[in-house]
Amino acid sequence: MNPQTVTLALEIGFWSCLVLVAACMVVVILGPGNIDRLVATDLGLVLIAVDLALFSAEEQTPNYMDAALIIAIISFLVTVVVARQLETGRVFR
Template structure:
């Protein structure tokens, strides 16, 4: 049962990843692209967590945590630059 849930989640996350890439490419506004790119990185974090569970190793969880932190900082910086045209 565990493998069925894992494969279903992996397929679903892959489909969401493809939809996210299409959204980043096709959305008309910069703000929408920033949000779609942030969503895309969160899907990648979820895929890393799934892969970490599949491999039974915690190393991919570290990578997922680092990616989530960098994505958060990047989204905040990009949104601030988009809104105020300055980073700091």
């Protein structure tokens, strides 16, 4: 595979993920319920982490991978905390 094809594929993936993040934010703002908003927030944060990984690969620098991993971890924690709050009405016991 030549480098131009790889760069084009990374750019298409990057912009596609950004469009999907925008769609998730629309659901977060206009969503029909709290669970839908929670799922859209989780998916949006994961897509942002994927976007950072694609950008890191396109720029050929590992600097953005740390931020992508931190966002993915925080996304999981936020989802667990908010889901527990929606289910029981409190975060802690």
